[in-house]
Amino acid sequence: MIQYFAGHVGPGASATLDNMHRDRKRVFVDMRQWEVPVIDGQFEIDQFDGEHAVYLISAAEDGEHFGSIRLLPTDRPHLLGSVFPHLCDGPPPSGADIWEITRGCLSPRLRASERLRVRNRLTTAAVQYALLHGITRFVCVADSGWLTQILTLGWNCEPLGEPRTIAGATTGALQIHISGRTIEQLREAGTYASVRLQLGGVATPLAA
Secondary structure: OEEEEEOOOOOOOOHHHHHHHHHHHHHHHHHOOOOOOEEOOOEEOOOOOOOOOEEEEEEOOOOOEEEEEEEEEOOOOOHHHHOOHHHOOOOOOOOOOEEEEEEEEEOOOOOHHHHHHHHHHHHHHHHHHHHHOOOOEEEEEEEHHHHHHHHOOOOEEEEOOOOEEEOOEEEEEEEEEOOOOHHHHHHHHOOOOOOEEEEOOEEEEOOO
């Protein structure tokens, strides 16, 4: 099951969101040494975690976090447009039908095979969310740890500029075109996963 949260709430309001932010701190701050804000010594929460953020989270019923991504509308402040526009050869793509995928985080407690399953479920859920909400493109910033994976998931993906070295890591900007064919492309690549989206306590099946 993939849980869907529209808008950010502060620590203490949701066990699932709290555990996501704890894992983001473990992965991005403790393990990868990113210089990003940490709240109360345990939650990685930045300036883009606000009312317009959308979170897709793979979690257990008790709120244990397995993996998550954050989606941001590009007609409002977002990571690529505000922090990394120099990664694009031209102006960063933006518009009501273009959203950013950011803060992809897999729990460090997962085994390799489990990480792959969670990644595929989140990818499929993101495509389904896009199809349901009129999103025609995703953009993202990815370093070498994610760049190759994103390019090989099977969807129609292309670089927005030449990758650059940032903080010792090769980092690039990408755009992903979403259409009625994208789910089939994931199936052909072997990265599709059957998922349900739970919103507000109601489980809504996503189209197969």
